[in-house]
Amino acid sequence: DAGVTQSPTHLIKTRGQQVTLRCSPISGHKSVSWYQQVLGQGPQFIFQYYEKEERGRGNFPDRFSARQFPNYSSELNVNALLLGDSALYLCASSLAPLSGGNTEAFFGQGTRLTVV
């Protein structure tokens, strides 16, 4: 069974550019969450989607946006990239929204974004 897949694995962008990261959840999972992990720190929550609707948003600027498609895959978009956006972006897949601890999340290997 395929786990959570993210693409691309590595990406280098220039300041001011836009980037799209992609995530395919585990088959049967309807919820996708996105996290940003800066080197040496824990992941920070960006978005959670369930059944194509946004269910949660972290403390990130409007330059960050996401969507979920009918097949439950998801894209994370970041506009007007800054050097500080350089990080590992992790996608988490779960059966249902992470609610009350009733489900655990399975993470992809991440996309390492470097902004130069």
Added chain:
Amino acid sequence: AQKVTQAQTEISVVEKEDVTLDCVYETRDTTYYLFWYKQPPSGELVFLIRRNSFDEQNEISGRYSWNFQKSTSSFNFTITASQVVDSAVYFCAPDAGNNRKLIWGLGTSLAVNP
């Protein structure tokens, strides 16, 4: 506001030693869940365990065990007979807030040497 503290930034042990990773979760919530994740050098976060705040019974699963004490807000994780493959960063992640999102500690980097 909730706060997660993993006081140990780095731990180095020799293979077969037992190692305990500390986590303190401060919250006013009475109901919550606590997760431990492992992040090997590949970057992928691997789910290890989940406990709820109702149950303070300590459990053992294979080489893993955990000690949850609600009175002290501590949720410690122990690896028995550590192996080199256990080398990774370990994160304590409570489930908190209206969004029920995971919040993360800074992680503890564990190095198990042969």
